[in-house]
Amino acid sequence: MVFALLSPLSAQQRGWPSERPPRALPAHGIKFPPYEMRTLANGLQVIAVSHHEQPVVSLRLIVRAGAAQDPDSRPGVAAMTAALLDQGTTTKSSAQIASTIDSIGGALGTGAGPDMTSITSVVMKDSLALGLDLVSDLAQHPAFASEELERQRQQALSGMRVGYDDPEFLANVVFDRLVYGLHPYGRPQAGTPETVAALTREDLVAFHRQWFGPNNAILAVVGDVEAEEAFAGAARAFGTWAKVELPKAARVDPPSPSRRVLIIDKPGAVQTEIRVGNIGLPRKHNDYMALDLASKILGGEGANRLHRVLRSERGLTYGASADFNALKESGEIVAQTNTRSATTGETLRLIVDEIWKLLHDPVGDRELTGAQEYLTGSFPLTIETPSQIATQILNAVFFGLSLNDLQTFRERVNAVSPDDIMRVARNYLHPDKLTIVLVGDASAFVKQLPGAGFDKFDVIPASELDLFSPDLRRKPASPRSGYHEAVYVQPATRVTANPAKPWLDKAIAAKGGLAKLKAIRTVRAETTTTVRAETGTVTFPSTAWIEYPDRFRLDAETPGGKLAQVYADGHFWVEDASGVKEMPEEGRAPLQSAIQRDIIRVLVKAGAGELVVREIDSDDPRLAAIEVSGASLPALSLYINRDNGLIEKARYTSGAEGRSEELYSDYRSVNGVQFAFHTVLKRGALPAIERDVKTIRYNVPLPAGLFVKP
Numbered sequence: 001m002v003f004a005l006l007s008p009l010s011a012q013q014r015g016w017p018s019e020r021p022p023r024a025l026p027a028h029g030i031k032f033p034p035y036e037m038r039t040l041a042n043g044l045q046v047i048a049v050s051h052h053e054q055p056v057v058s059l060r061l062i063v064r065a066g067a068a069q070d071p072d073s074r075p076g077v078a079a080m081t082a083a084l085l086d087q088g089t090t091t092k093s094s095a096q097i098a099s100t101i102d103s104i105g106g107a108l109g110t111g112a113g114p115d116m117t118s119i120t121s122v123v124m125k126d127s128l129a130l131g132l133d134l135v136s137d138l139a140q141h142p143a144f145a146s147e148e149l150e151r152q153r154q155q156a157l158s159g160m161r162v163g164y165d166d167p168e169f170l171a172n173v174v175f176d177r178l179v180y181g182l183h184p185y186g187r188p189q190a191g192t193p194e195t196v197a198a199l200t201r202e203d204l205v206a207f208h209r210q211w212f213g214p215n216n217a218i219l220a221v222v223g224d225v226e227a228e229e230a231f232a233g234a235a236r237a238f239g240t241w242a243k244v245e246l247p248k249a250a251r252v253d254p255p256s257p258s259r260r261v262l263i264i265d266k267p268g269a270v271q272t273e274i275r276v277g278n279i280g281l282p283r284k285h286n287d288y289m290a291l292d293l294a295s296k297i298l299g300g301e302g303a304n305r306l307h308r309v310l311r312s313e314r315g316l317t318y319g320a321s322a323d324f325n326a327l328k329e330s331g332e333i334v335a336q337t338n339t340r341s342a343t344t345g346e347t348l349r350l351i352v353d354e355i356w357k358l359l360h361d362p363v364g365d366r367e368l369t370g371a372q373e374y375l376t377g378s379f380p381l382t383i384e385t386p387s388q389i390a391t392q393i394l395n396a397v398f399f400g401l402s403l404n405d406l407q408t409f410r411e412r413v414n415a416v417s418p419d420d421i422m423r424v425a426r427n428y429l430h431p432d433k434l435t436i437v438l439v440g441d442a443s444a445f446v447k448q449l450p451g452a453g454f455d456k457f458d459v460i461p462a463s464e465l466d467l468f469s470p471d472l473r474r475k476p477a478s479p480r481s482g483y484h485e486a487v488y489v490q491p492a493t494r495v496t497a498n499p500a501k502p503w504l505d506k507a508i509a510a511k512g513g514l515a516k517l518k519a520i521r522t523v524r525a526e527t528t529t530t531v532r533a534e535t536g537t538v539t540f541p542s543t544a545w546i547e548y549p550d551r552f553r554l555d556a557e558t559p560g561g562k563l564a565q566v567y568a569d570g571h572f573w574v575e576d577a578s579g580v581k582e583m584p585e586e587g588r589a590p591l592q593s594a595i596q597r598d599i600i601r602v603l604v605k606a607g608a609g610e611l612v613v614r615e616i617d618s619d620d621p622r623l624a625a626i627e628v629s630g631a632s633l634p635a636l637s638l639y640i641n642r643d644n645g646l647i648e649k650a651r652y653t654s655g656a657e658g659r660s661e662e663l664y665s666d667y668r669s670v671n672g673v674q675f676a677f678h679t680v681l682k683r684g685a686l687p688a689i690e691r692d693v694k695t696i697r698y699n700v701p702l703p704a705g706l707f708v709k710p
Contacts, residue, residue, distance in 0.1 A: 035049040040214065040234065041239070042240075042243055043215030044218075044238050045219070045397065046218075047221070048230035049221070049389055049390070055124060061135050062117065062118045063139070065078065066112050067113065067189035068114050074195060075191040075468070077207045078112040078207065080149070080153070087145070088143040089143055090143055092137065097134070104127040108120070109121075113189070117212075121135050128221075129237075132221075135237070136238050156191075159190075160193050164465075167440060170273070171336070175332075176188075177472070184252065185254070213241065259436075261449070261457035262436070262457070262472075263440075263446065264461075265442040265459055265461045266440060272439065273437075273438070274338060274347060276335045276348070278429065278433060278435055281428060282399075284328075284399050289413065289416055293375070293416050297358065302370040302372070303367045306337065310350060316337075320336070335354075342445070344440065345448025345451060346452065348454065352431055352666075356666055356692070358429060360692070363418045372414055439462075446459070450669050453666075453667075453669060454669075504607070504613050506640065507638065507640045508607050514603075514607045524544070524696070525544045526695045527541070527544060531687050540559065541557050541694075548600075548601065549601065580709065599650075602636065612628070613627070614626065618639060623640060636650060636652050650664075662679055663680040675696050676693075679691045
């Protein structure tokens, strides 16, 4: 399709009046309590924080091992180990532990996450010694009694039976599995019914022996306690804890982002759970703060574009959000919502569109300020109690962050600029390579997906799901539940010595096939055009009309008013506020070239042998390159994705504009033909132009007189 018939526009924006809500009150100063950190002789890191507002002390011990350290054959070991830590030691039964903590009015808990296992206790100041002894006993001497293991196993299996029938649970675990692939983060933290049923006491003992040692742990003592008192108590309670020899972890990198749509079929479901996202970055990364704010603008507190579009404007859901989950080795970015089966395709399309917009549309000051004010305003609420302070400090130490970051949190949040948001969005969001998980009644929405731009998808019945199988299937798929793809099958071609011909054929097949392309007679596309210049950014709507082979029209609502540019029957004319007139001679050549470069037109002519096609060198190993030329078509270079055959960019020389380049992305199927819904035009030193397609249809009736000069 012709990218644009518009002549260069002067970027002028109107200063529309606006009303804004009152700004937030000035933030109160943050005074983080003093802290000290020491390492005991056995390697235990101890952090002491004095916080005398209440006569309580929070004790939090973390061990640097969680679900990511589960043996490959025993997923769920870390979770079960954590569940049994407070269910009896070699000196106390589970009942005695509960009675002890209750007798001092304290609290005790254990848990495991992807990267760590924790033991937490809150006690009154006068029970500090008893609290330290209790945490030490749980960490060093768990009994892992067989009867307690069986009780916890039955509770876990009961919870899994409920979870595996819950679309929300399924969407979350399947999304993690796809995003992280074979990385340990992709495994369900609690294991599966099969792996939990197979766990033995020996598995838990081995995990504890391997990872639980002072040289692999951090202890925080926070509250109504002086530093020296905290260090002395920690040395007494944990000083004899023997070191462990830690194994060298074999690093497994998560897979690179790649587009996949997976449907977990639950017949009879009335809603579809939707997860959309890709791999992120680890917590320690320098871009963490900017990407966290970008995710909040997309779907978090303080901004939330997804909620506005899906809930407020369209009424498609009760809520939508986006989260950035950063772990020690990696992370993920995920947008999530649920909607009626009948609106699944529309909702999914809108989510992906909003991700595209975050890459290409500058973030407004109001949006960024809202997200920043939420983060800076809520931060003091996360350091109010000793337990919260302990969590913040331990997280900083565990992830290798500077503790000074807690003191400068507000300044670092407010230092993020709109340019930072666009930079990290472009670096870490991949709207053309998203992992998409849909859980619901497949029969109620699969027919919507091709029309929404998702014509390739995999369907797995929920009853056949196996998270540890390479293809996620418990058993071989039946023909009805297999891979679905709308693919044009290229007819057999003659063997040719021209090395460019196979790439041309692949591009034609990927576009939809020569037969479909030849059959296209008319096209109607509603688009949004954005011109970026030093003087500002201008965005305006437009509608393109094409009647092949040689009638083209573009109607645009430009900042200067309505503009129509038309080529029909060998004539160029323009209609604007001043009336209708023939296009000046100097403006015709560039537009004639743009028409000749229309991709559908080029592929049809090249496929019919009417153009010269030759292979050329490519500057990108992912892309094959061919040059297409003819009597009326100056040399046009097309760069074709070697894997899927889609044309990702075109290069040509155009008059005074010099060398130009068009970048195509966000391909979507429209009745079997692939159209690029996002295009960027770079024209020498001129401002870049971006076009986003809102809707596109072909072989539709066009209004009478559309190409007739008034």
